[in-house]
Amino acid sequence: MSKILIVEDEEAIADLEKDYLEMSGYEVIIENDGIKGLESAMNSDVDLIILDLMLPGMDGYDICKQLREEKNIPIIMVSAKKDDIDKIRGLGLGADDYMTKPFSPSELVARVKAHLSRYERLIGSNQKSNDTVEIRGIKIDKTARRVYINGEEKVFTTKEFDLLTFLAENPNHVFTKEELFREIWDMDSIGDIATVTVHIKKIREKIEFDTSKPQYIETIWGVGYRFKV
Numbered sequence: 001m002s003k004i005l006i007v008e009d010e011e012a013i014a015d016l017e018k019d020y021l022e023m024s025g026y027e028v029i030i031e032n033d034g035i036k037g038l039e040s041a042m043n044s045d046v047d048l049i050i051l052d053l054m055l056p057g058m059d060g061y062d063i064c065k066q067l068r069e070e071k072n073i074p075i076i077m078v079s080a081k082k083d084d085i086d087k088i089r090g091l092g093l094g095a096d097d098y099m100t101k102p103f104s105p106s107e108l109v110a111r112v113k114a115h116l117s118r119y120e121r122l123i124g125s126n127q128k129s130n131d132t133v134e135i136r137g138i139k140i141d142k143t144a145r146r147v148y149i150n151g152e153e154k155v156f157t158t159k160e161f162d163l164l165t166f167l168a169e170n171p172n173h174v175f176t177k178e179e180l181f182r183e184i185w186d187m188d189s190i191g192d193i194a195t196v197t198v199h200i201k202k203i204r205e206k207i208e209f210d211t212s213k214p215q216y217i218e219t220i221w222g223v224g225y226r227f228k229v
């Protein structure tokens, strides 16, 4: 079920929008102030935002601008004044749609539906391309399970691949050998943490220019390993 965030300080309007959207099967949350609205939009897993322009705390322009730096979910901006809508449009803040109040709730629902399905199609088409991780000359294609170092493919065993991918996906984080062993090998698999050391050595031989001065996987003495960003 799609979750919709309404940022609107006029409670009667927010409640009306909420009722209609809920009747159409959406989950709805309301924030009545700009700062809480931005917080909620950034932190919760909302799929679409209905954003009023004039709000206490922070106005819709600033919310839209800040949100766009982090998220590409649909934003429908609303304002009581036609002039404001023209201004928002002119500013190119990245809103997907604009509505002048008062509008009919059923029109709002129709637009929400249209934007959500367009957004879902977009997400869907992105997911069809391979899932890759790229860091400084290393490209890990998770879908094809292939690794390229400066454009040249290198062959990795399953566990080497899993270990490299795990570290690269969690850069700047120190993991102990025990943590890595638990993450990559099955709990009941035979082996010990020395296996991790052996695998790190083999991975370094494939990805590092000089294994005595690792540029990617650093050894944090007495603790474990860290993938350098």
Ligand code: CA
Pocket (backbone or CB within 6 Å): 008, 009, 010, 052, 053, 054, 055
């Ligand atoms: Ca308002």
